[in-house]
Amino acid sequence: MNVSKIKGETMSYNIEALQLKVAQLSRKTHELGIPVMILFEGVPASGKTRLSNELLLNLDAKYTDFIATKSPEAHNLRYQFLQKYWNTLPQKGNINIYFRSWYSHYLDYKENQIKQNQYSNYDVLIRQIDDFENMLKKDNYEIIKFFIEINEEKRQEHIEQTKENPLMKWKVQEYEKVIPQDIYISEMRQIINDSDDWKVIDYTERKQAIENMYLHIIERLESAIDNFQTHESVIDGNFNKNFSTSLFDIEVPKIHKKEYKDQMEILQNRMRELQFALYERKIPLVLVFEGMDAAGKGGNIKRIREKLDPTGYQVHGISAPTDVEKNHHYLWRFAKEMPKSGHVEIFDRSWYGRVLVERVEGFAEQAEWKRAYKEINQFEQMWTDEGALIIKFFLCLDKKEQLKRFKDREKNPDKQWKITHEDWRNREKWDLYLEASYDMIKHTNMNEAPWHVIPADHKKTSRIKVLQTIINRCEEVL
Amino acid sequence: MNVSKIKGETMSYNIEALQLKVAQLSRKTHELGIPVMILFEGVPASGKTRLSNELLLNLDAKYTDFIATKSPEAHNLRYQFLQKYWNTLPQKGNINIYFRSWYSHYLDYKENQIKQNQYSNYDVLIRQIDDFENMLKKDNYEIIKFFIEINEEKRQEHIEQTKENPLMKWKVQEYEKVIPQDIYISEMRQIINDSDDWKVIDYTERKQAIENMYLHIIERLESAIDNFQTHESVIDGNFNKNFSTSLFDIEVPKIHKKEYKDQMEILQNRMRELQFALYERKIPLVLVFEGMDAAGKGGNIKRIREKLDPTGYQVHGISAPTDVEKNHHYLWRFAKEMPKSGHVEIFDRSWYGRVLVERVEGFAEQAEWKRAYKEINQFEQMWTDEGALIIKFFLCLDKKEQLKRFKDREKNPDKQWKITHEDWRNREKWDLYLEASYDMIKHTNMNEAPWHVIPADHKKTSRIKVLQTIINRCEEVL
Numbered sequence: 026m027n028v029s030k031i032k033g034e035t036m037s038y039n040i041e042a043l044q045l046k047v048a049q050l051s052r053k054t055h056e057l058g059i060p061v062m063i064l065f066e067g068v069p070a071s072g073k074t075r076l077s078n079e080l081l082l083n084l085d086a087k088y089t090d091f092i093a094t095k096s097p098e099a100h101n102l103r104y105q106f107l108q109k110y111w112n113t114l115p116q117k118g119n120i121n122i123y124f125r126s127w128y129s130h131y132l133d134y135k136e137n138q139i140k141q142n143q144y145s146n147y148d149v150l151i152r153q154i155d156d157f158e159n160m161l162k163k164d165n166y167e168i169i170k171f172f173i174e175i176n177e178e179k180r181q182e183h184i185e186q187t188k189e190n191p192l193m194k195w196k197v198q199e200y201e202k203v204i205p206q207d208i209y210i211s212e213m214r215q216i217i218n219d220s221d222d223w224k225v226i227d228y229t230e231r232k233q234a235i236e237n238m239y240l241h242i243i244e245r246l247e248s249a250i251d252n253f254q255t256h257e258s259v260i261d262g263n264f265n266k267n268f269s270t271s272l273f274d275i276e277v278p279k280i281h282k283k284e285y286k287d288q289m290e291i292l293q294n295r296m297r298e299l300q301f302a303l304y305e306r307k308i309p310l311v312l313v314f315e316g317m318d319a320a321g322k323g324g325n326i327k328r329i330r331e332k333l334d335p336t337g338y339q340v341h342g343i344s345a346p347t348d349v350e351k352n353h354h355y356l357w358r359f360a361k362e363m364p365k366s367g368h369v370e371i372f373d374r375s376w377y378g379r380v381l382v383e384r385v386e387g388f389a390e391q392a393e394w395k396r397a398y399k400e401i402n403q404f405e406q407m408w409t410d411e412g413a414l415i416i417k418f419f420l421c422l423d424k425k426e427q428l429k430r431f432k433d434r435e436k437n438p439d440k441q442w443k444i445t446h447e448d449w450r451n452r453e454k455w456d457l458y459l460e461a462s463y464d465m466i467k468h469t470n471m472n473e474a475p476w477h478v479i480p481a482d483h484k485k486t487s488r489i490k491v492l493q494t495i496i497n498r499c500e501e502v503l
Numbered sequence: 504m505n506v507s508k509i510k511g512e513t514m515s516y517n518i519e520a521l522q523l524k525v526a527q528l529s530r531k532t533h534e535l536g537i538p539v540m541i542l543f544e545g546v547p548a549s550g551k552t553r554l555s556n557e558l559l560l561n562l563d564a565k566y567t568d569f570i571a572t573k574s575p576e577a578h579n580l581r582y583q584f585l586q587k588y589w590n591t592l593p594q595k596g597n598i599n600i601y602f603r604s605w606y607s608h609y610l611d612y613k614e615n616q617i618k619q620n621q622y623s624n625y626d627v628l629i630r631q632i633d634d635f636e637n638m639l640k641k642d643n644y645e646i647i648k649f650f651i652e653i654n655e656e657k658r659q660e661h662i663e664q665t666k667e668n669p670l671m672k673w674k675v676q677e678y679e680k681v682i683p684q685d686i687y688i689s690e691m692r693q694i695i696n697d698s699d700d701w702k703v704i705d706y707t708e709r710k711q712a713i714e715n716m717y718l719h720i721i722e723r724l725e726s727a728i729d730n731f732q733t734h735e736s737v738i739d740g741n742f743n744k745n746f747s748t749s750l751f752d753i754e755v756p757k758i759h760k761k762e763y764k765d766q767m768e769i770l771q772n773r774m775r776e777l778q779f780a781l782y783e784r785k786i787p788l789v790l791v792f793e794g795m796d797a798a799g800k801g802g803n804i805k806r807i808r809e810k811l812d813p814t815g816y817q818v819h820g821i822s823a824p825t826d827v828e829k830n831h832h833y834l835w836r837f838a839k840e841m842p843k844s845g846h847v848e849i850f851d852r853s854w855y856g857r858v859l860v861e862r863v864e865g866f867a868e869q870a871e872w873k874r875a876y877k878e879i880n881q882f883e884q885m886w887t888d889e890g891a892l893i894i895k896f897f898l899c900l901d902k903k904e905q906l907k908r909f910k911d912r913e914k915n916p917d918k919q920w921k922i923t924h925e926d927w928r929n930r931e932k933w934d935l936y937l938e939a940s941y942d943m944i945k946h947t948n949m950n951e952a953p954w955h956v957i958p959a960d961h962k963k964t965s966r967i968k969v970l971q972t973i974i975n976r977c978e979e980v981l
Binding site for chain 2: 045048049052074077078081082085086087088090091093098100122124190298323326327330331334335336339340341342344347348349373439442
């Protein structure tokens with residue numbers, strides 16, 4: 026169907042044809058697995074509800090969701106600014122309609138000075154929004170943004186219509202919004218002018234508005250489908266055959282058993298105190314563990330947890346993604362598990378799998394893992410912006426020591442389950458993992474979320490070192 | 504390992520051996536796919552935290568979760584009493600440790616008269632708990648319940664230890680609990696006496712307590728593993744070859760187009776008013792649509808939604824469960840989507856799939872779908888207990904009319920996507936679906952959540968009838 030041909034015929038026919046066309050295209054994006062996000066911003070009573078509802082009713086309910094943004098309540102504020110949008114991200118082929126979006130959310134924060142002690146400047150949130158949208162767009166998410174305008178006379182008509190009905194009067198109060206209308210409009214105008222991807226729609230003429238909305242969606246979905254089809258993939262870990270680094274060759278002394286026991290007790294007690302201090306100060310803590318197989322990630326995590334209050338932390342053992350996880354942006358399954366204020370989330374392997382196993386095994390294309398460094402930095406910054414402490418450990422094992430541990434595990438009936446064919450396969454790719462790890466540390470060693478490379482040949486020494494590092498980093502912020 | 508042999512050796516060896524044994528058994532339940540739920544109840548400072556933490560640290564973090572029950576905040580109260588426990592149900596092979604459980608939650612409700620206008624009597628919640636546990640047990644969930652006691656002197660010691668540390672003082676306030684201690688104890692004693700599946704553990708002697716905990720878990724996991732292995736399945740739809748019913752043979756007149764349009768407008772406007780009225784009165788509404796393929800479920804739902812505020816309802820198009828969904832109790836994926844107060848959830852197919860498609864196609868064993876009637880009634884009652892309105896529609900199509908609609912869909916390029924091989928396959932099993940539908944209506948036609956059988960041969964007539972029914976049912980409760 027040629028869009029230009031639709032125009033010029035009778036208005037009512039137009040809309041029906043456009044509805045049909047959008048329904049067709051959305052089935053196509055569904056089949057192809059393109060996720061679509063459609064945002065509706067606009068002043069109260071502008072026709073945002075009517076327009077978004079028109080669209081909602083025309084899409085297949087099986088894969089369409091309607092996400093409304095409201096002013097945050099106290100419990101919402103315990104989470105990161107974009108948390109809700111991460112959690113509700115559409116999966117491949119699904120469509121989310123946003124009734125108000127992260128833009129209203131941002132203006133609500135700014136206008137009402139929410140978490141003002143946290144942000145030096147509310148531009149931080151605009152940067153987060155840019156980062157969020159960009160990483161989604163690169164993953165084939167199609168983001169379509171509408172701003173609905175209306176003349177004031179017509180808007181008052183809408184309000185009066187609602188007021189007349191006694192059962193719906195309460196709804197009118199919602200128009201006394203959290204953001205004064207003039208500020209909302211001038212701020213949104215600024216945002217729209219600074220960008221080229223907003224479609225402004227005047228709702229004064231209802232049918233014209235619907236037509237414009239559909240025409241714009243058709244254009245965007247068609248382009249998304251075209252771009253998707255021409256997408257070329259390169260699967261290549263891009264490894265340097267002569268890679269060499271001394272980053273992981275750190276010798277450390279063995280610690281004496283008695284000294285270990287004494288130190289461990291002191292550090293664990295301190296760790297427990299710090300857990301409560303972080304809770305009181307509402308600081309979220311993220312601990313990330315990466316490193317060679319059998320380097321002792323689990324054992325380290327066990328020592329950290331031992332005296333913690335279990336109601337305040339969670340351990341996430343990360344393995345291959347489920348089907349549902351594969352159908353989302355790769356950061357989605359981690360974003361959902363990031364801590365609320367005062368909580369501790371411990372990741373036994375993490376989002377860094379994108380640039381480690383996914384790169385080495387070819388699960389991610391070259392373009393994907395290469396851009397992941399930046400995305401991961403942006404992702405972590407979303408939480409450090411909120412005052413979260415992110416501490417990343419790379420546990421570094423000597424290749425011979427790994428062999429010894431693998432063999433020990435195989436011999437011990439209570440440890441056999443810990444060793445699998447996969448561990449042996451990974452070992453064969455030792456150099457590739459080393460290079461990937463080196464690149465990872467180089468590209469994601471941010472000031473606010475630095476890596477700590479921990480020699481792990483001596484289990485006890487590494488555990489003391491890890492606990493000391495966490496305690497030092499916590500004490501810096503407390 | 505023989506448990507009796509462990510006893511009598513030195514205490515410290517015992518515990519290590521017991522830890523090892525529990526770790527082994529939990530790997531076995533993980534492999535077999537047995538979900539395990541371990542509850543810890545007990546007065547504050549009894550040692551509940553220490554004991555549950557001892558267990559938590561000994562289990563594999565990859566499949567163990569720690570779920571703490573706290574006094575509900577305002578936003579939690581918008582959901583059904585057991586909602587949190589439904590949402591966090593362990594999947595097959597996983598272990599949940601509950602720090603306080605639905606029993607503390609119940610006592611909190613009862614003692615603080617939470618939602619007292621809703622429940623005639625708080626025994627309603629005990630009945631819900633029984634139903635919840637029973638349906639899980641029948642699905643191989645192993646539920647292990649501990650009640651921790653301690654002598655008062657030792658308890659005061661625990662409290663003093665905490666008070667001494669300035670960073671942890673705030674924690675002591677938690678001991679000023681939402682339920683007075685004497686009431687908590689006497690109520691819990693009653694619950695424990697009325698049941699035979701609680702294990703009471705005295706924490707006055709720490710090592711003895713740990714030993715007793717592990718011994719009990721070993722016993723329970725071993726029995727769970729044995730029972731799981733001897734489990735026999737019968738896959739059989741149990742159909743009567745001479746089934747006949749007149750339940751679905753209802754003739755209705757065709758409605759005139761003009762009359763339909765006029766009535767529809769009135770009904771939809773009323774529907775919108777009722778949505779707001781339900782919202783104001785905080786009544787959740789659940790609409791369930793079942794019926795033959797092509798009976799018009801989607802078209803009906805579209806007419807219901809057309810004038811509703813999209814921020815207050817959601818449509819759930821139910822298809823085959825995902826891998827993650829299959830790894831939970833079959834009601835889990837629906838429980839998560841049930842409405843909070845004042846919201847509307849519309850199910851296009853539903854949990855009734857258990858006794859329809861799963862029975863007919865043999866996806867559920869005979870024992871499973873047969874007990875599902877009762878489970879579904881109990882499930883729905885959990886929400887009607889909270890004042891939810893559940894309206895269930897069975898859209899009933901003539902076999903010839905279905906054929907006509909299938910052929911129409913095949914001819915129309917914009918409707919072809921609606922018709923699949925599966926629809927034709929289901930049609931071949933028409934009589935089996937009819938009998939399953941008949942049995943479903945017979946066994947789940949509860950007073951509080953009755954079925955409405957709607958003749959669907961004339962689309963317009965059925966839409967009017969469905970809307971009228973919803974409006975009548977809503978008006979009854981408003």
